[in-house]
Amino acid sequence: MSKRKSELSRRKFLSSSMGVVLGAASLPLLKRGFLFGKPAGRKLKVALVGTGVRGCSTWGRTLIKKYSDVLEMVGLCDINPKRLDYAKQYMGATCPVYIDFVRMIKETKPDTVVVTTTDCFHAKYICLAMKLGCNVITEKPMATDEKMTQDIIDIEKKTGKKLIVTFNYRYSPEAIKIKEILMSREIGEITSVDFNYYLDVYHGASYFRRWHGFKQFSGSLLVHKATHHFDLMNWWLAAEPVEVNAYGELRKYGYNGSIRSVRCMTCPHKETCEFFWDITKNEHYMNLYVKAESEDGYIRDSCVFRKKINIWDTMNVQVQYHNRVTMSYSLNAFMPYEGYFVGFNGTKGRLDARVYHNQPWKIQNMADFRITHSFKKSRTFGIRSGGSEHWGADQVMQDQIFRKPGPDPLGQRAGSRQGALSNLIGIAGRRSIEQERPFKIEELVKI
Ligand SMILES: NC(=O)c1ccc[n+]([C@@H]2O[C@H](COP(=O)([O-])OP(=O)(O)OC[C@H]3O[C@@H](n4cnc5c(N)ncnc54)[C@H](O)[C@@H]3O)[C@@H](O)[C@H]2O)c1
Structure with a gap:
Protein backbone atom coordinates (compact mmCIF):
# COMPACT_ATOMS: atom_id res chain seq x y z
CA MET A 1 0.00 0.00 0.00
CA SER A 2 1.36 3.47 -0.86
CA LYS A 3 2.14 5.90 1.95
CA ARG A 4 -0.67 8.19 0.82
CA LYS A 5 -3.21 5.40 0.73
CA SER A 6 -2.19 4.06 4.10
CA GLU A 7 -2.31 7.52 5.64
CA LEU A 8 -5.81 7.92 4.23
CA SER A 9 -6.99 4.60 5.62
CA ARG A 10 -5.33 5.47 8.90
CA ARG A 11 -7.27 8.73 9.17
CA LYS A 12 -10.48 7.04 8.09
CA PHE A 13 -9.98 4.29 10.64
CA LEU A 14 -9.20 6.70 13.43
CA SER A 15 -12.23 8.85 12.73
CA SER A 16 -14.55 5.86 12.38
CA SER A 17 -13.39 4.46 15.69
CA MET A 18 -14.43 7.53 17.65
CA GLY A 19 -11.06 8.54 18.96
CA VAL A 20 -8.95 5.50 19.62
CA VAL A 21 -6.92 5.51 22.83
CA LEU A 22 -4.02 3.17 22.87
CA GLY A 23 -1.57 1.27 24.99
CA ALA A 24 -1.31 1.77 28.70
CA ALA A 25 -3.96 4.48 28.59
CA SER A 26 -6.49 2.38 26.72
CA LEU A 27 -8.88 1.63 29.56
CA PRO A 28 -9.62 4.84 31.42
CA LEU A 29 -12.80 3.50 33.02
CA LEU A 30 -11.14 0.45 34.45
CA LYS A 31 -8.11 2.42 35.59
CA ARG A 32 -10.18 4.98 37.43
CA THR A 166 -9.41 -12.41 30.75
CA PHE A 167 -6.32 -12.26 28.56
CA ASN A 168 -4.03 -14.01 31.03
CA TYR A 169 -1.18 -14.21 28.48
CA ARG A 170 -0.64 -10.45 29.04
CA TYR A 171 0.50 -11.36 32.57
CA SER A 172 3.20 -13.89 31.58
CA PRO A 173 6.74 -12.73 32.43
CA GLU A 174 8.03 -12.83 28.85
CA ALA A 175 5.02 -10.92 27.48
CA ILE A 176 5.58 -8.23 30.11
CA LYS A 177 9.29 -8.05 29.23
CA ILE A 178 8.46 -7.58 25.54
CA LYS A 179 5.96 -4.84 26.38
CA GLU A 180 8.54 -3.03 28.54
CA ILE A 181 11.22 -3.19 25.84
CA LEU A 182 8.84 -1.85 23.20
CA MET A 183 7.59 0.91 25.51
CA SER A 184 11.22 1.97 26.14
CA ARG A 185 11.58 2.54 22.35
CA GLU A 186 15.04 1.00 22.52
CA ILE A 187 14.65 -0.32 18.96
CA GLY A 188 12.90 2.80 17.75
CA GLU A 189 9.55 2.86 16.02
CA ILE A 190 8.23 -0.60 15.13
CA THR A 191 7.64 -1.08 11.41
CA SER A 192 6.80 -4.78 11.11
CA VAL A 193 6.58 -8.01 13.11
CA ASP A 194 7.25 -11.72 12.46
CA PHE A 195 5.23 -13.91 14.84
CA ASN A 196 5.22 -17.73 14.68
CA TYR A 197 3.28 -19.78 17.18
CA TYR A 198 3.71 -23.56 17.58
CA LEU A 199 1.24 -25.91 19.27
CA ASP A 200 2.64 -29.37 19.84
CA VAL A 201 1.31 -32.85 19.09
CA TYR A 202 -0.13 -33.07 22.62
CA HIS A 203 -1.63 -29.65 23.34
CA GLY A 204 -2.29 -28.92 19.66
CA ALA A 205 -3.97 -32.31 19.20
CA SER A 206 -6.19 -31.72 22.24
CA TYR A 207 -8.16 -29.10 20.29
CA PHE A 208 -9.07 -31.73 17.70
CA ARG A 209 -10.46 -34.10 20.35
CA ARG A 210 -13.08 -31.62 21.60
CA TRP A 211 -15.70 -29.05 20.46
CA HIS A 212 -12.78 -26.81 19.43
CA GLY A 213 -12.48 -28.89 16.23
CA PHE A 214 -15.65 -27.28 14.84
CA LYS A 215 -15.87 -23.69 13.60
CA GLN A 216 -19.48 -23.44 14.78
CA PHE A 217 -18.32 -23.90 18.40
CA SER A 218 -14.83 -22.34 18.53
CA GLY A 219 -14.75 -20.05 15.49
CA SER A 220 -11.61 -22.09 14.51
CA LEU A 221 -8.18 -21.91 16.16
CA LEU A 222 -7.78 -18.46 14.57
CA VAL A 223 -10.42 -17.33 17.05
CA HIS A 224 -10.24 -19.77 19.95
CA LYS A 225 -6.46 -19.89 20.29
CA ALA A 226 -5.03 -17.05 18.24
CA THR A 227 -7.22 -14.49 20.02
CA HIS A 228 -4.56 -14.69 22.77
CA HIS A 229 -1.77 -14.04 20.26
CA PHE A 230 -3.60 -11.25 18.41
CA ASP A 231 -4.43 -9.62 21.73
CA LEU A 232 -0.76 -9.77 22.76
CA MET A 233 0.26 -8.19 19.49
CA ASN A 234 -2.38 -5.42 19.66
CA TRP A 235 -1.25 -4.70 23.22
CA TRP A 236 2.48 -4.93 22.52
CA LEU A 237 2.16 -2.58 19.55
CA ALA A 238 -0.47 -0.33 21.14
CA ALA A 239 -2.13 -0.47 17.74
CA GLU A 240 -5.43 -1.49 16.24
CA PRO A 241 -5.88 -3.79 13.24
CA VAL A 242 -7.31 -2.46 9.99
CA GLU A 243 -7.04 -5.25 7.42
CA VAL A 244 -6.46 -9.01 7.49
CA ASN A 245 -5.52 -11.56 4.83
CA ALA A 246 -5.21 -15.26 5.65
CA TYR A 247 -4.62 -18.79 4.37
CA GLY A 248 -5.63 -21.98 6.15
CA GLU A 249 -5.25 -25.70 5.55
CA LEU A 250 -6.06 -28.91 7.41
CA ARG A 251 -2.97 -31.08 6.82
CA LYS A 252 -2.62 -33.50 9.72
CA TYR A 253 -5.84 -34.10 11.68
CA GLY A 254 -9.42 -34.82 10.55
CA TYR A 255 -9.77 -36.44 7.16
CA ASN A 256 -5.98 -36.69 6.78
CA GLY A 257 -5.75 -39.69 9.13
CA SER A 258 -5.30 -43.16 7.67
CA ILE A 259 -6.96 -44.76 10.73
CA ARG A 260 -9.84 -43.45 12.80
CA SER A 261 -12.44 -44.33 15.38
CA VAL A 262 -15.05 -42.49 17.44
CA ARG A 263 -12.95 -42.06 20.57
CA CYS A 264 -9.69 -43.19 22.15
CA MET A 265 -11.33 -45.11 25.03
CA THR A 266 -12.87 -47.70 22.70
CA CYS A 267 -10.44 -47.40 19.79
CA PRO A 268 -9.23 -50.58 18.04
CA HIS A 269 -5.99 -48.75 17.08
CA LYS A 270 -4.83 -47.97 20.65
CA GLU A 271 -1.54 -49.80 20.16
CA THR A 272 -0.59 -48.12 16.91
CA CYS A 273 -2.10 -44.62 16.88
CA GLU A 274 0.46 -41.95 17.88
CA PHE A 275 -2.38 -39.75 19.08
CA PHE A 276 -3.90 -42.33 21.45
CA TRP A 277 -4.75 -40.53 24.71
CA ASP A 278 -5.91 -42.45 27.78
CA ILE A 279 -8.52 -40.38 29.58
CA THR A 280 -9.12 -43.18 32.11
CA LYS A 281 -5.80 -42.25 33.77
CA ASN A 282 -7.19 -38.83 34.76
CA GLU A 283 -9.69 -39.19 37.60
CA HIS A 284 -10.78 -35.54 37.43
CA TYR A 285 -11.56 -35.81 33.70
CA MET A 286 -13.39 -39.10 34.23
CA ASN A 287 -15.66 -37.39 36.79
CA LEU A 288 -16.05 -34.14 34.89
CA TYR A 289 -16.62 -35.57 31.42
CA VAL A 290 -16.97 -39.35 31.05
CA LYS A 291 -19.40 -39.78 33.95
CA ALA A 292 -21.48 -36.85 32.63
CA GLU A 293 -21.64 -38.03 28.99
CA SER A 294 -25.16 -39.45 29.38
CA GLU A 295 -26.53 -35.89 29.74
CA ASP A 296 -25.14 -34.12 26.66
CA GLY A 297 -23.10 -36.64 24.65
CA TYR A 298 -19.91 -34.55 25.06
CA ILE A 299 -17.06 -37.00 24.41
CA ARG A 300 -13.83 -35.50 25.75
CA ASP A 301 -11.48 -38.05 24.11
CA SER A 302 -12.93 -37.97 20.57
CA CYS A 303 -10.76 -39.17 17.67
CA VAL A 304 -8.52 -36.45 16.22
CA PHE A 305 -9.12 -38.00 12.79
CA ARG A 306 -12.89 -37.58 12.69
CA LYS A 307 -13.82 -36.68 9.13
CA LYS A 308 -16.24 -33.95 10.27
CA ILE A 309 -13.51 -31.76 11.83
CA ASN A 310 -13.73 -28.47 9.97
CA ILE A 311 -11.03 -26.20 11.47
CA TRP A 312 -7.52 -25.66 10.12
CA ASP A 313 -4.28 -26.87 11.70
CA THR A 314 -1.99 -24.79 9.46
CA MET A 315 -2.68 -21.04 9.30
CA ASN A 316 -0.92 -17.94 7.99
CA VAL A 317 -2.25 -14.44 8.55
CA GLN A 318 -1.11 -10.97 7.52
CA VAL A 319 -2.39 -7.99 9.48
CA GLN A 320 -2.08 -4.31 8.72
CA TYR A 321 -2.38 -1.94 11.68
CA HIS A 322 -3.71 1.62 11.81
CA ASN A 323 -0.15 2.98 12.25
CA ARG A 324 1.29 1.23 9.15
CA VAL A 325 2.85 -1.62 11.14
CA THR A 326 2.40 -4.97 9.41
CA MET A 327 2.47 -8.40 11.03
CA SER A 328 3.07 -11.85 9.55
CA TYR A 329 1.66 -14.53 11.84
CA SER A 330 1.55 -18.31 11.62
CA LEU A 331 -0.09 -20.94 13.79
CA ASN A 332 0.75 -24.63 13.39
CA ALA A 333 -0.99 -27.22 15.57
CA PHE A 334 1.05 -30.43 15.16
CA MET A 335 4.59 -29.37 15.93
CA PRO A 336 7.10 -31.50 17.90
CA TYR A 337 7.45 -28.68 20.44
CA GLU A 338 5.46 -25.76 21.75
CA GLY A 339 6.13 -22.05 22.12
CA TYR A 340 6.71 -19.04 19.89
CA PHE A 341 9.18 -16.89 18.03
CA VAL A 342 8.48 -13.19 17.74
CA GLY A 343 10.67 -10.62 16.02
CA PHE A 344 9.99 -6.86 16.06
CA ASN A 345 11.69 -4.84 13.33
CA GLY A 346 12.29 -1.26 14.46
CA THR A 347 13.82 1.85 12.93
CA LYS A 348 16.80 1.48 15.32
CA GLY A 349 17.16 -2.29 15.56
CA ARG A 350 15.41 -5.58 16.17
CA LEU A 351 14.02 -7.48 19.15
CA ASP A 352 13.94 -11.28 18.93
CA ALA A 353 12.18 -13.36 21.58
CA ARG A 354 12.07 -17.15 21.60
CA VAL A 355 9.62 -18.51 24.15
CA TYR A 356 9.79 -22.19 25.09
CA HIS A 357 6.76 -23.90 26.55
CA ASN A 358 6.59 -27.73 26.18
CA GLN A 359 9.82 -29.05 24.66
CA PRO A 360 10.91 -32.68 24.16
CA TRP A 361 14.33 -31.62 25.47
CA LYS A 362 12.71 -30.54 28.74
CA ILE A 363 13.39 -26.82 28.61
CA GLN A 364 10.11 -25.45 29.84
CA ASN A 365 8.72 -22.01 30.38
CA MET A 366 11.75 -19.95 29.63
CA ALA A 367 12.49 -17.26 27.08
CA ASP A 368 15.62 -16.10 25.27
CA PHE A 369 15.83 -12.46 24.24
CA ARG A 370 18.16 -10.74 21.77
CA ILE A 371 18.18 -7.00 21.22
CA THR A 372 20.28 -5.87 18.27
CA HIS A 373 20.95 -2.19 17.62
CA SER A 374 21.61 -1.43 13.94
CA PHE A 375 25.37 -1.12 13.24
CA LYS A 376 26.12 -2.42 16.75
CA LYS A 377 26.33 -5.74 18.59
CA SER A 378 23.57 -7.85 20.10
CA ARG A 379 22.65 -7.99 23.77
CA THR A 380 21.17 -11.31 24.92
CA PHE A 381 19.48 -12.44 28.11
CA GLY A 382 17.02 -15.08 29.30
CA ILE A 383 14.13 -15.16 31.72
CA ARG A 384 12.52 -18.10 33.42
CA SER A 385 8.88 -18.19 34.40
CA GLY A 386 7.63 -20.43 37.16
CA GLY A 387 4.40 -20.75 39.08
CA SER A 388 1.29 -22.80 38.52
CA GLU A 389 -1.79 -22.01 36.38
CA HIS A 390 -0.18 -20.51 33.27
CA TRP A 391 3.17 -19.50 34.78
CA GLY A 392 1.51 -17.71 37.67
CA ALA A 393 -0.25 -15.37 35.20
CA ASP A 394 -3.77 -16.41 36.25
CA GLN A 395 -3.20 -15.40 39.85
CA VAL A 396 -1.59 -12.04 39.00
CA MET A 397 -4.56 -11.29 36.73
CA GLN A 398 -7.12 -12.33 39.35
CA ASP A 399 -5.37 -10.23 42.00
CA GLN A 400 -5.58 -7.26 39.65
CA ILE A 401 -9.28 -7.86 39.02
CA PHE A 402 -10.40 -8.59 42.57
CA ARG A 403 -7.85 -6.99 44.88
CA LYS A 404 -5.79 -4.27 43.18
CA PRO A 405 -7.97 -2.30 40.85
CA GLY A 406 -5.62 0.71 41.12
CA PRO A 407 -2.84 1.73 38.74
CA ASP A 408 -2.30 -0.35 35.61
CA PRO A 409 0.96 1.05 34.18
CA LEU A 410 1.26 -1.52 31.40
CA GLY A 411 -2.43 -1.36 30.48
CA GLN A 412 -2.92 -5.07 31.10
CA ARG A 413 -6.62 -5.01 31.87
CA ALA A 414 -8.71 -5.73 28.82
CA GLY A 415 -12.30 -4.80 28.12
CA SER A 416 -14.74 -5.28 25.26
CA ARG A 417 -12.74 -3.16 22.80
CA GLN A 418 -9.61 -5.26 23.32
CA GLY A 419 -11.71 -8.45 23.27
CA ALA A 420 -13.31 -7.37 20.01
CA LEU A 421 -10.14 -6.26 18.23
CA SER A 422 -8.32 -9.49 19.03
CA ASN A 423 -11.12 -11.84 18.07
CA LEU A 424 -11.91 -9.76 14.99
CA ILE A 425 -8.46 -10.48 13.55
CA GLY A 426 -9.30 -14.18 13.86
CA ILE A 427 -12.83 -13.73 12.52
CA ALA A 428 -11.54 -11.65 9.59
CA GLY A 429 -8.87 -14.31 9.02
CA ARG A 430 -11.53 -17.00 8.94
CA ARG A 431 -13.67 -15.01 6.49
CA SER A 432 -10.58 -14.31 4.39
CA ILE A 433 -9.79 -18.02 4.09
CA GLU A 434 -13.41 -18.89 3.33
CA GLN A 435 -13.94 -16.12 0.77
CA GLU A 436 -10.38 -15.94 -0.58
CA ARG A 437 -10.00 -12.17 -0.16
CA PRO A 438 -8.62 -9.70 2.40
CA PHE A 439 -11.11 -8.36 4.97
CA LYS A 440 -11.21 -4.94 6.59
CA ILE A 441 -12.13 -4.95 10.27
CA GLU A 442 -14.64 -2.16 9.66
CA GLU A 443 -16.50 -4.44 7.20
CA LEU A 444 -17.31 -6.71 10.12
CA VAL A 445 -18.11 -4.56 13.14
CA LYS A 446 -18.69 -0.91 14.01
CA ILE A 447 -16.93 -0.25 17.27
N1 LIG B 1 -7.38 -18.26 29.18
C1 LIG B 1 -7.01 -19.52 29.25
O1 LIG B 1 -5.85 -19.80 29.50
C2 LIG B 1 -8.02 -20.61 29.06
C3 LIG B 1 -7.68 -21.93 29.29
C4 LIG B 1 -8.65 -22.91 29.10
C5 LIG B 1 -9.92 -22.56 28.68
N2 LIG B 1 -10.22 -21.26 28.45
C6 LIG B 1 -11.57 -20.88 28.00
O2 LIG B 1 -12.52 -21.30 28.96
C7 LIG B 1 -13.73 -21.71 28.32
C8 LIG B 1 -14.09 -23.12 28.79
O3 LIG B 1 -13.10 -24.01 28.35
P1 LIG B 1 -12.97 -25.48 29.00
O4 LIG B 1 -11.66 -26.00 28.58
O5 LIG B 1 -13.32 -25.42 30.42
O6 LIG B 1 -14.11 -26.25 28.19
P2 LIG B 1 -15.05 -27.41 28.72
O7 LIG B 1 -15.57 -28.07 27.51
O8 LIG B 1 -14.33 -28.22 29.74
O9 LIG B 1 -16.21 -26.63 29.48
C9 LIG B 1 -17.23 -25.94 28.84
C10 LIG B 1 -18.46 -26.02 29.74
O10 LIG B 1 -19.49 -25.21 29.15
C11 LIG B 1 -20.71 -25.93 29.31
N3 LIG B 1 -21.67 -25.46 28.31
C12 LIG B 1 -21.70 -25.73 26.98
N4 LIG B 1 -22.74 -25.11 26.40
C13 LIG B 1 -23.36 -24.40 27.38
C14 LIG B 1 -24.49 -23.55 27.40
N5 LIG B 1 -25.19 -23.27 26.30
N6 LIG B 1 -24.86 -23.01 28.58
C15 LIG B 1 -24.16 -23.27 29.72
N7 LIG B 1 -23.07 -24.08 29.76
C16 LIG B 1 -22.68 -24.63 28.61
C17 LIG B 1 -20.32 -27.38 29.11
O11 LIG B 1 -21.30 -28.26 29.60
C18 LIG B 1 -19.00 -27.43 29.86
O12 LIG B 1 -19.21 -27.74 31.22
C19 LIG B 1 -13.48 -21.62 26.84
O13 LIG B 1 -14.08 -20.46 26.34
C20 LIG B 1 -11.98 -21.52 26.69
O14 LIG B 1 -11.59 -20.71 25.60
C21 LIG B 1 -9.29 -20.29 28.65
Missing part, protein backbone atom coordinates in the same frame (compact mmCIF):
# COMPACT_ATOMS: atom_id res chain seq x y z
CA GLY A 33 -12.83 2.73 38.81
CA PHE A 34 -13.27 -0.07 41.25
CA LEU A 35 -15.50 -2.10 39.04
CA PHE A 36 -14.97 -5.70 39.98
CA GLY A 37 -13.52 -5.35 43.47
CA LYS A 38 -15.36 -5.73 46.75
CA PRO A 39 -18.34 -3.33 47.10
CA ALA A 40 -18.29 -1.22 50.29
CA GLY A 41 -19.54 -3.10 53.32
CA ARG A 42 -20.03 -6.50 51.74
CA LYS A 43 -18.43 -9.15 49.55
CA LEU A 44 -18.70 -9.13 45.75
CA LYS A 45 -21.41 -11.59 44.68
CA VAL A 46 -20.17 -13.77 41.81
CA ALA A 47 -22.08 -16.32 39.71
CA LEU A 48 -20.44 -18.60 37.15
CA VAL A 49 -21.78 -20.19 33.95
CA GLY A 50 -19.89 -23.10 32.34
CA THR A 51 -18.51 -25.56 34.89
CA GLY A 52 -16.02 -27.35 32.64
CA VAL A 53 -12.33 -27.70 33.42
CA ARG A 54 -11.53 -23.97 33.28
CA GLY A 55 -14.68 -22.90 35.11
CA CYS A 56 -14.36 -25.34 37.96
CA SER A 57 -10.62 -24.77 38.49
CA THR A 58 -9.38 -21.21 37.80
CA TRP A 59 -12.74 -19.44 38.18
CA GLY A 60 -14.30 -21.88 40.67
CA ARG A 61 -11.99 -23.63 43.08
CA THR A 62 -9.34 -20.89 42.99
CA LEU A 63 -11.80 -18.04 43.60
CA ILE A 64 -13.41 -19.92 46.49
CA LYS A 65 -10.06 -20.93 48.05
CA LYS A 66 -8.09 -17.72 47.57
CA TYR A 67 -10.59 -14.86 47.33
CA SER A 68 -13.33 -15.75 49.83
CA ASP A 69 -12.40 -12.70 51.91
CA VAL A 70 -13.53 -10.39 49.07
CA LEU A 71 -16.07 -12.41 47.10
CA GLU A 72 -18.83 -14.94 47.51
CA MET A 73 -19.80 -17.56 44.91
CA VAL A 74 -23.61 -17.31 44.85
CA GLY A 75 -24.58 -19.57 41.93
CA LEU A 76 -23.27 -22.06 39.38
CA CYS A 77 -24.87 -22.83 36.02
CA ASP A 78 -24.24 -25.39 33.26
CA ILE A 79 -26.38 -27.31 30.80
CA ASN A 80 -25.06 -30.62 32.14
CA PRO A 81 -26.51 -31.42 35.62
CA LYS A 82 -24.05 -34.22 36.32
CA ARG A 83 -21.02 -32.06 35.49
CA LEU A 84 -22.54 -29.27 37.53
CA ASP A 85 -22.92 -31.47 40.63
CA TYR A 86 -19.38 -32.83 40.39
CA ALA A 87 -17.96 -29.35 39.72
CA LYS A 88 -19.71 -27.93 42.79
CA GLN A 89 -18.15 -30.62 44.96
CA TYR A 90 -14.71 -30.21 43.30
CA MET A 91 -14.77 -26.44 43.85
CA GLY A 92 -15.88 -26.75 47.47
CA ALA A 93 -18.86 -24.49 46.69
CA THR A 94 -21.91 -24.26 48.93
CA CYS A 95 -24.12 -22.20 46.60
CA PRO A 96 -27.17 -23.42 44.61
CA VAL A 97 -26.73 -24.85 41.09
CA TYR A 98 -28.88 -24.06 38.05
CA ILE A 99 -29.57 -25.28 34.55
CA ASP A 100 -31.51 -22.08 33.85
CA PHE A 101 -29.19 -19.04 33.67
CA VAL A 102 -31.90 -16.36 33.94
CA ARG A 103 -33.37 -18.04 37.00
CA MET A 104 -29.91 -18.12 38.59
CA ILE A 105 -29.44 -14.39 38.05
CA LYS A 106 -32.92 -13.51 39.30
CA GLU A 107 -32.64 -15.69 42.43
CA THR A 108 -28.99 -15.05 43.40
CA LYS A 109 -28.63 -11.40 42.25
CA PRO A 110 -24.88 -11.47 41.50
CA ASP A 111 -22.84 -8.28 40.95
CA THR A 112 -20.62 -10.07 38.46
CA VAL A 113 -21.04 -13.09 36.21
CA VAL A 114 -18.06 -15.19 35.11
CA VAL A 115 -18.54 -16.81 31.67
CA THR A 116 -16.54 -20.01 31.03
CA THR A 117 -18.77 -21.95 28.64
CA THR A 118 -17.96 -23.32 25.20
CA ASP A 119 -16.78 -20.29 23.16
CA CYS A 120 -19.84 -19.88 20.92
CA PHE A 121 -22.08 -19.26 23.95
CA HIS A 122 -19.97 -16.50 25.55
CA ALA A 123 -21.79 -13.71 23.74
CA LYS A 124 -25.24 -15.02 24.69
CA TYR A 125 -24.40 -15.04 28.41
CA ILE A 126 -22.42 -11.79 28.36
CA CYS A 127 -25.40 -9.99 26.78
CA LEU A 128 -28.00 -11.64 29.02
CA ALA A 129 -25.99 -10.88 32.16
CA MET A 130 -25.53 -7.21 31.24
CA LYS A 131 -29.22 -6.85 30.37
CA LEU A 132 -30.04 -8.32 33.79
CA GLY A 133 -27.84 -5.73 35.51
CA CYS A 134 -24.52 -7.54 36.04
CA ASN A 135 -20.93 -6.76 35.14
CA VAL A 136 -19.19 -9.64 33.37
CA ILE A 137 -15.82 -11.35 33.37
CA THR A 138 -15.49 -13.60 30.32
CA GLU A 139 -12.92 -16.11 29.24
CA LYS A 140 -11.43 -15.56 25.81
CA PRO A 141 -12.50 -15.43 23.04
CA MET A 142 -15.08 -12.74 23.78
CA ALA A 143 -17.21 -13.99 20.84
CA THR A 144 -16.84 -16.29 17.85
CA ASP A 145 -18.34 -14.22 15.05
CA GLU A 146 -18.87 -10.63 13.98
CA LYS A 147 -22.56 -10.43 14.91
CA MET A 148 -21.95 -11.62 18.46
CA THR A 149 -19.09 -9.13 18.76
CA GLN A 150 -21.34 -6.27 17.62
CA ASP A 151 -24.10 -7.35 20.04
CA ILE A 152 -21.73 -7.23 23.01
CA ILE A 153 -20.40 -3.78 22.08
CA ASP A 154 -23.91 -2.41 21.61
CA ILE A 155 -25.37 -3.93 24.77
CA GLU A 156 -22.43 -2.83 26.92
CA LYS A 157 -22.97 0.72 25.67
CA LYS A 158 -26.73 0.56 26.17
CA THR A 159 -26.70 -0.94 29.67
CA GLY A 160 -23.62 0.89 31.03
CA LYS A 161 -22.42 -2.43 32.45
CA LYS A 162 -18.76 -3.43 32.07
CA LEU A 163 -16.93 -6.41 30.66
CA ILE A 164 -13.46 -7.77 31.41
CA VAL A 165 -11.93 -10.23 28.94
